[in-house]
Amino acid sequence: DAGVTQSPTHLIKTRGQQVTLRCSPKSGHDTVSWYQQALGQGPQFIFQYYEEEERQRGNFPDRFSGHQFPNYSSELNVNALLLGDSALYLCASRYGRMNNEQFFGPGTRLTVL
């Protein structure tokens, strides 16, 4: 049983570009959350998707958007990249929106030059 998978593992972009990160949840999971982790900091919540809709959102600008597909996989899109967007982007999945353990993927390391 595969856990949460994310692609790509590493990515280098330049300022102003756009990026799409992908996440496949753990088998049987239908809720996906995205987190941003800057170097030396704890992960910060970006948003959560359930039933293909954004259900909760953290304090991130509209440049950060997402999508969830019918198979529960998800994408995180970031437009007009800034140097400060350089971080590890983590995807987490669980079953339902309620009180269940979240499983995290290994993350995508994004570097903006």
Add this chain to the structure above:
Amino acid sequence: DAKTTQPPSMDCAEGRAANLPCNHSTISGNEYVYWYRQIHSQGPQYIIHGLKNNETNEMASLIITEDRKSSTLILPHATLRDTAVYYCIVRLLSNAGNTPLVFGKGTRLSVIA
């Protein structure tokens, strides 16, 4: 912002118990205490959670004080593989959908041979 306070770093000798403290003096009655850890270059991993009773699983024990203003995560026999950043998180769980995980900077535990 995180509602918890943790020491930035701790050392523990291999084979000894690691006791990681966490202060959450503003916790409310329906908020749970969660612990996650993040081993270098991996996503966070769930360890344990509790409301007011002490909890134990195959990984660790969670001791919550009677007034619920602090807790301690105990790894009974630390190994080198337990070297990681440990996050203590206070989280509201409800039937309306649980709140996102709010990570602080955590405690960097170094297990020394």
